[in-house]
Amino acid sequence: MRRKALSWCAAVAAVVGLAQTASASSITLYANPAAGSIGVEGNAAPGFGSGSWQGNPVGSPAKSEFYFSPAFLGFSGPVLFSDINSISYWTNKPGTAGDPDWALYIYTKPTGTDDSAGWYKSRLTAEPYFTNTASVPANTWHEWSTSDPTNPLRFYDAPRAGYFGTYTDPTLATLQGGSYTWTNPITLAQTTHDYRNEEILFFSLQTGSGWANGFNGLVDGLSITVTNANAAREIGTVNLEAAAPVPEPASLVLLGTGLIGAGARRWRKRNDA
Numbered sequence: 001m002r003r004k005a006l007s008w009c010a011a012v013a014a015v016v017g018l019a020q021t022a023s024a025s026s027i028t029l030y031a032n033p034a035a036g037s038i039g040v041e042g043n044a045a046p047g048f049g050s051g052s053w054q055g056n057p058v059g060s061p062a063k064s065e066f067y068f069s070p071a072f073l074g075f076s077g078p079v080l081f082s083d084i085n086s087i088s089y090w091t092n093k094p095g096t097a098g099d100p101d102w103a104l105y106i107y108t109k110p111t112g113t114d115d116s117a118g119w120y121k122s123r124l125t126a127e128p129y130f131t132n133t134a135s136v137p138a139n140t141w142h143e144w145s146t147s148d149p150t151n152p153l154r155f156y157d158a159p160r161a162g163y164f165g166t167y168t169d170p171t172l173a174t175l176q177g178g179s180y181t182w183t184n185p186i187t188l189a190q191t192t193h194d195y196r197n198e199e200i201l202f203f204s205l206q207t208g209s210g211w212a213n214g215f216n217g218l219v220d221g222l223s224i225t226v227t228n229a230n231a232a233r234e235i236g237t238v239n240l241e242a243a244a245p246v247p248e249p250a251s252l253v254l255l256g257t258g259l260i261g262a263g264a265r266r267w268r269k270r271n272d273a
């Protein structure tokens with residue numbers, strides 16, 4: 001009897017182990033001023049290194065935007081909209097929850113039918129202030145997530161529905177549940193669309209070009225979890241850092257010594273032969 005119970009436990013553990021099979025990729029990106037990204041050292045989201053990236057408050061438009069393809073994030077194959085389990089990222093801004101912030105965008109690949117633009121089929125946007133989060137103190141890190149139990153990110157489809165978000169927009173789970181009908185809050189025009197089988201082109205973090213002009217908040221720690229074709233979970237995380245570390249003189253000396261050592265070994269070997 002006891003043996004039977006034990007083997008049942010082992011079977012459950014095996015199933016749990018299978019469900020938790022996950023591959024993960026963790027990427028660190030360093031700010032590149034030439035590409036419009038500004039690095040900040042000494043201020044990072046919890047668990048994401050020592051630095052972060054800041055919104056670009058200068059130029060016209062004063063906009064920052066970064067695009068991550070599924071392949072770049074290390075996912076093993078194409079990612080469909082319905083494959084996304086969750087997306088989260090951290091921001092830290094001077095204002096409170098209702099102020100401009102880094103927004104999350106999902107672009108899907110164009111198919112030639114019902115494309116919203118020449119280079120993408122759908123563009124879904126999630127802005128932190130539409131999560132109905134009551135208060136986030138200024139200048140503190142806060143994680144925004146599609147799977148937040150009380151204040152999840154909500155998405156709008158400006159190209160199709162013709163408006164830029166409301167506090168009652170659908171969550172990721174709602175859009176993955178089937179066709180969704182958007183109702184423009186002003187014109188009351190309705191548009192129905194099903195995103196589930198669309199292939200992800202880019203996940204993106206951006207600041208608005210108009211309303212967020214001058215925004216200089218921080219962003220860090222993007223995490224995306226998907227279910228792959230083998231029903232296993234894959235996690236892609238992006239750590240944003242200020243600048244690539246420059247080797248210190250001491251380590252350069254050590255490197256030089258190492259090279260000399262390698263050269264000496266080769267020389268000795270040749271002489272031994």
Ligand SMILES: [Ca+2]
Pocket residue numbers: 044045048049050051052220221239240241
């Ligand atoms: Ca970081």
